[in-house]
Amino acid sequence: MIRLNLVLLLAVLISAFYLVHTQYESRRLYAAIDRSQSQALKLDAEHEQLVVQKRAQAASARVQQLATSQLQMRQVTPGITEYVALPAPATPESRP
Amino acid sequence: MNRRHNADRGASRSINYSASPLLASKTPMWRSKFIVAALAVAFAGLAGRAAYVQVFGNDFFQRQGEVRFARTLELPANRGRVLDRNGLILASSVVAQSIWAIPEDVDKASPKLGELAKLLELPLADLKKRLAVEDKTFVWIKRQVDEPVAKQIAALAIPGLYQRREYKREYPEGEAAAHVVGFTNVEDRGQEGVELAFNQQLSGKNGSRRVIKDRLGRVVEDVRDVIPPLDGSDLQLSIDSKVQYFAYQKVREAVLAHKALAGSAVVLDAVTGEVLALANFPSFDPNYRRNLSGEQLRNRALTDSFEPGSTMKPFIAGLALEKGMVTPVTQIQTAPGRIRIGGASISDSHPHGLLTVNQIIQKSSNVGTVKMAMQMQPREMWETYVQAGFGQKPQLPFPGVVSGRLRPYKSWRPIEQATMSYGYGLSASLFQLAHAYTIFARDGELIPVSMLKNPAPAPAQGVRVFSEQNARAVRQMLQMAATTGGTAPQAQTMGYSVAGKTGTARKQEGKGYADKKYRAFFVGLAPVESPRIVVAVMIDEPTNGAYYGGVVAGPVFSQTVQQTLRILGVQPDMSVKPQIVTEFVEESF
Numbered sequence: 001m002i003r004l005n006l007v008l009l010l011a012v013l014i015s016a017f018y019l020v021h022t023q024y025e026s027r028r029l030y031a032a033i034d035r036s037q038s039q040a041l042k043l044d045a046e047h048e049q050l051v052v053q054k055r056a057q058a059a060s061a062r063v064q065q066l067a068t069s070q071l072q073m074r075q076v077t078p079g080i081t082e083y084v085a086l087p088a089p090a091t092p093e094s095r096p
Numbered sequence: 097m098n099r100r101h102n103a104d105r106g107a108s109r110s111i112n113y114s115a116s117p118l119l120a121s122k123t124p125m126w127r128s129k130f131i132v133a134a135l136a137v138a139f140a141g142l143a144g145r146a147a148y149v150q151v152f153g154n155d156f157f158q159r160q161g162e163v164r165f166a167r168t169l170e171l172p173a174n175r176g177r178v179l180d181r182n183g184l185i186l187a188s189s190v191v192a193q194s195i196w197a198i199p200e201d202v203d204k205a206s207p208k209l210g211e212l213a214k215l216l217e218l219p220l221a222d223l224k225k226r227l228a229v230e231d232k233t234f235v236w237i238k239r240q241v242d243e244p245v246a247k248q249i250a251a252l253a254i255p256g257l258y259q260r261r262e263y264k265r266e267y268p269e270g271e272a273a274a275h276v277v278g279f280t281n282v283e284d285r286g287q288e289g290v291e292l293a294f295n296q297q298l299s300g301k302n303g304s305r306r307v308i309k310d311r312l313g314r315v316v317e318d319v320r321d322v323i324p325p326l327d328g329s330d331l332q333l334s335i336d337s338k339v340q341y342f343a344y345q346k347v348r349e350a351v352l353a354h355k356a357l358a359g360s361a362v363v364l365d366a367v368t369g370e371v372l373a374l375a376n377f378p379s380f381d382p383n384y385r386r387n388l389s390g391e392q393l394r395n396r397a398l399t400d401s402f403e404p405g406s407t408m409k410p411f412i413a414g415l416a417l418e419k420g421m422v423t424p425v426t427q428i429q430t431a432p433g434r435i436r437i438g439g440a441s442i443s444d445s446h447p448h449g450l451l452t453v454n455q456i457i458q459k460s461s462n463v464g465t466v467k468m469a470m471q472m473q474p475r476e477m478w479e480t481y482v483q484a485g486f487g488q489k490p491q492l493p494f495p496g497v498v499s500g501r502l503r504p505y506k507s508w509r510p511i512e513q514a515t516m517s518y519g520y521g522l523s524a525s526l527f528q529l530a531h532a533y534t535i536f537a538r539d540g541e542l543i544p545v546s547m548l549k550n551p552a553p554a555p556a557q558g559v560r561v562f563s564e565q566n567a568r569a570v571r572q573m574l575q576m577a578a579t580t581g582g583t584a585p586q587a588q589t590m591g592y593s594v595a596g597k598t599g600t601a602r603k604q605e606g607k608g609y610a611d612k613k614y615r616a617f618f619v620g621l622a623p624v625e626s627p628r629i630v631v632a633v634m635i636d637e638p639t640n641g642a643y644y645g646g647v648v649a650g651p652v653f654s655q656t657v658q659q660t661l662r663i664l665g666v667q668p669d670m671s672v673k674p675q676i677v678t679e680f681v682e683e684s685f
Contacts, residue, residue, distance in 0.1 A: 027316035045191040056268035060341035078591030
């Protein structure tokens, strides 16, 4: 009888410690996942920021200004454009 | 050590417990009973307290516990982006930190405040004034600081100074598209333009989650299901940012060159009815909005109405053809360049003689137009104008769109009917004019316009105003107007045939017309055979000598058409003398 009780006590103790451990582990992992998620969000935001910055660098006003002032480029006119017909039906928004 | 041990031993030997007189004395019974009773009461008290905490006051304690470690986190939703027709960003939200402080906790004598002021580009005195409000526990120092600056500020580690993550709107296209896109305020709500018109669609819905945080502030558990944030949806406009930029640039150049007050340009896709560009000058940079004036903010092309002047004449010619009153080659006597209607006299700026209807439009003769108009019923004229969209709000979801003014025909006096035939006595916005000219571009149909890109591009279905044949005839007249001998040879552009009508309207001032204040217009389309775009240009009060529509607005039209058609990939319909010089180089290895 006493032996059984002891075994049961041991079992209860093991279970209790295991529960505490699991709880601890789950919290730790949850915190980790949360940290990763916020990291992802941060990177996402940074990505968007970089995309916008890239777009601002490529804005028409800036491109034109640099093209004319630094590269001495000038506007194209039909006079200096060679038009070629596409053999197959092209995409509706074909660009020269 | 040893000695002490010995001493201890000696002490233990010296006291004989069994012989203690205290133990020998008999304890009264009530003392032990009292102790037991006291312990029992104490246990009962504990049990009672436990029962109270667990059962009766459970809610209260549960709540108090939660208040201490459960937090509701707001999950901010992203505002949707505004894109142009090719998917390029016109407006997007990026993260920016807002700096706030608890004034009490900030050390006002700290030398770091000087550095902070420098980083924030605020005068130090201003910063100190903000921190002087001691009774407040929350003060914004500066909102929406750029990320790199925010990092530097964080590195200063000033106690009592905190940062809060917010979103800031960025407008990469800057002033070129400022009026179309508009802007938002610090609360991320649309204030102008598309940002205001489509605020609901663009703004998302914040989500939230309830979490338990541990002592270090880490999230360890979600208490309830997360309500995910609902991001605002992206908005794709029909605007082409390149066309928009060119139109803006050309208007800007013209306004500066002619020392004008302002200018606008509208570019419409004549096939789909989409707005490709809507540019105004003066403009503003939506990224830095300080000291903005109403002059800069106004989207003139949509919100300003004015008398359209000669640009109305083609509608009279169209109606005259439609009624069978004239053919394009019917001759009308315009000599001596004056006509009397009632008590007033209407004259041409350059007197002509016998003109065909074609030539009346080509040379923009007031007298000829009035002679045609006076044979019409006021109701017919009014109906044509209404069908062309005058006096009605354009179907654009835009703040402040005006309808212009077109009085009911019943109240027209003969002189008013006459002046209305050449565009005085009624008013319209530049956008309405451009829209109305889709009739000539689309062989007699007025097509609906749209600010948003059509996901499945299809030719717009229009409402017929003139027959196909008559609309084409008017288009021919408009083409003649844009050639040598017409009013706007400057509107011609290399490689593409153009058709259009100039307008030079005197500005109204008070009750009469100002003596030397004009508005110059040009409204036209290109290429003539199968029009792809309609372009309208308005320059307000050119003061540098020239003021005629053809001279001032014509070149803007020409350049805008040239660039737009090239960007759209339209092949030139007129032969161009090639300027490509090919040099023969002998092949070599």
